[in-house]
Amino acid sequence: MAPKTTRNQSPPSDPQGMFAGLVVFLVEKRVQSRRLQIWKQKLVQMGATIEDSLTKRVTHILAMDPEALLQQLGSERLAHFKGTVVVYQWLEDSLSSGEKVSEDMYHLKLEADKSSNDYISSDDEPPKPKKLRSSSPDDLAHTSIPKTPESPNKDQITALQSAVPYNPPDLNKNITQIFGKLINIYRALGDDRRSFSYYKAVPVIEKLPFKIQSVDQVKDLPNIGKSMQDHIQEIVTTGKLSKLEHFETDEKVRTLALFEEIWGVGPATALKLYEKGHRTLDDLKNEDSLTNSQKLGLRYYDDIKQRIPRHEAEEMEHLLQKVGENVLPGVVIVCGGSYRRGKASCGDLDIVITHPDGTSHKGFLPKYVKQLKDMKFLREDLIFSTHSEECTYVSVTHMLS
DNA sequence: CGGCTGTACTG
DNA sequence: CAGTAC
DNA sequence: GCCG
Numbered sequence: 001m002a003p004k005t006t007r008n009q010s011p012p013s014d015p016q017g018m019f020a021g022l023v024v025f026l027v028e029k030r031v032q033s034r035r036l037q038i039w040k041q042k043l044v045q046m047g048a049t050i051e052d053s054l055t056k057r058v059t060h061i062l063a064m065d066p067e068a069l070l071q072q073l074g075s076e077r078l079a080h081f082k083g084t085v086v087v088y089q090w091l092e093d094s095l096s097s098g099e100k101v102s103e104d105m106y107h108l109k110l111e112a113d114k115s116s117n118d119y120i121s122s123d124d125e126p127p128k129p130k131k132l133r134s135s136s137p138d139d140l141a142h143t144s145i146p147k148t149p150e151s152p153n154k155d156q157i158t159a160l161q162s163a164v165p166y167n168p169p170d171l172n173k174n175i176t177q178i179f180g181k182l183i184n185i186y187r188a189l190g191d192d193r194r195s196f197s198y199y200k201a202v203p204v205i206e207k208l209p210f211k212i213q214s215v216d217q218v219k220d221l222p223n224i225g226k227s228m229q230d231h232i233q234e235i236v237t238t239g240k241l242s243k244l245e246h247f248e249t250d251e252k253v254r255t256l257a258l259f260e261e262i263w264g265v266g267p268a269t270a271l272k273l274y275e276k277g278h279r280t281l282d283d284l285k286n287e288d289s290l291t292n293s294q295k296l297g298l299r300y301y302d303d304i305k306q307r308i309p310r311h312e313a314e315e316m317e318h319l320l321q322k323v324g325e326n327v328l329p330g331v332v333i334v335c336g337g338s339y340r341r342g343k344a345s346c347g348d349l350d351i352v353i354t355h356p357d358g359t360s361h362k363g364f365l366p367k368y369v370k371q372l373k374d375m376k377f378l379r380e381d382l383i384f385s386t387h388s389e390e391c392t393y394v395s396v397t398h399m400l401s
Numbered sequence: 402c403g404g405c406t407g408t409a410c411t412g
Numbered sequence: 413c414a415g416t417a418c
Numbered sequence: 419g420c421c422g
Contacts, residue, residue, distance in 0.1 A: 196419080268415055383417085
C-alpha cells in the first residue's frame with residue numbers, strides 16, 4: 001500500500017540543469033520511441049520533471065505537430081492549459097546549443113478552430129445493465145493509530161491534506177476493463193502474482209493521455225511486458241481478448257470469480273463452495289458454513305460492490321469529521337485511499353484517525369463507532385478489534401439519501 | 402530463474 | 413493455523 | 419504476469 005508512486009528514474013537529475021523547474025508533458029504521437037526515450041532521459045538529466053499525464057503542474061507540452069497534439073489531448077483539454085506548447089525542435093536546439101533557447105520561435109499553435117467537431121461521448125458503462133443506484137454505498141473504514149504518544153506523523157497528515165485531486169482521462173477503457181476482469185479471475189484461481197501484474201498494469205494504462213492504437217505506444221512502459229503487449233495488440237485490433245473469452249465460458253472459472261467477489265471469500269472458500277455444488281449466489285443463502293463476515297458479504301453483496309461517487313464520499317468525510325469532533329474535540333479525521341488520490345469514485349472510504357496530543361485517541365474508536373451506529377451511519381461490523389493503542393474497524397455503512 | 406510486503410483479524 | 417483483507 |  002506504500003505509495004511508491006514516484007517514478008524516479010535512475011539517471012541522476014541535475015537540479016541546476018538547463019531545464020530545472022520545468023514540468024514537461026510529451027506528446028508521444030508521431031515520435032520514434034527510441035528518440036522519445038533519449039529525449040526523456042535528457043530532460044530528466046537536465047533537471048526537468050516528466051509527467052505521464054497532463055496535470056496542472058505541467059509547464060511545457062512538447063509535440064511534433066498540431067495534429068499529433070490535438071489527437072492526443074483534444075482541444076478542450078488544451079484550451080485549459082496555460083503553459084507553453086512548443087515543438088520538439090525547441091528541445092533539439094536547446095540540447096545542441098547546450099543551453100535552453102527561448103521558446104518564442106517554437107510555439108505550436110492550433111489552426112484557428114475546426115469548430116466543435118471533436119467528440120461528445122456520453123461515456124457510461126456498457127457492460128453494466130445494473131440500473132438502480134438506490135444509494136446504499138458501502139464503507140470500509142480502517143483506522144490505525146500511532147503507537148507512540150509522540151505521534152511523529154505530522155508530515156503524513158499534511159501530505160494527506162495537501163493532496164491534489166486530479167483525474168486523468170480514462171481513454172483505453174477497452175483495455176483496462178478487460179484487464180480488470182483478468183485481475184479477478186486470476187485471483188479467484190489463486191494466482192495472486194499474476195493477478196497483481198495486471199493490477200499494476202492498469203493504472204499505467206489509465207494514466208496515458210491518449211488512446212492506444214498501436215503496440216509501439218506501450219512497448220516500453222513499466223509493468224507492460226511481452227504478454228501485456230500481445231494482449232493490448234489483440235484488444236486494439238479485434239476489440240476482444242480470446243484468453244478472457246475462454247475464461248468466461250468456463251463454468252468453474254466463472255463461478256470461482258463470482259464467489260470471490262463476496263467480501264471475506266477467497267480462493268479456498270470459493271473452491272469449497274464450488275465443489276459442494278454451488279453455482280450461484282442464491283445457492284449460498286442456506287450455506288451455514290460461511291463465517292459471519294462472509295454471510296454479511298453475501299447479504300450486502302450488491303451494496304458493497306456499489307461504488308461511492310466522489311461527491312458522496314466528500315459528504316461522508318464531512319459527516320465523519322463532525323461526529324468525530326463531537327465525540328472527542330481536537331481529533332483529526334481524514335480520508336485516505338482512492339478518495340485522497342482524487343478518484344472520481346471510490347470502492348471504499350479509508351479513514352485515518354489521529355490526535356495532536358498523541359494520547360487522547362485511546363478508547364476513541366469504540367465510542368466513535370457506537371455514535372455512528374446510533375445515527376445509523378454504520379450498519380454491520382465486518383471486523384472490529386481494538387488492541388491497546390492500535391485499532392482496526394471495518395464496517396458496512398448505510399447512507400439514506 | 403526466483404522474488405513479488407508484511408501484518409492483523411476471524412474462527 | 414488457514415484463510416482473508418488491506 | 420513483470421522485473422532484475
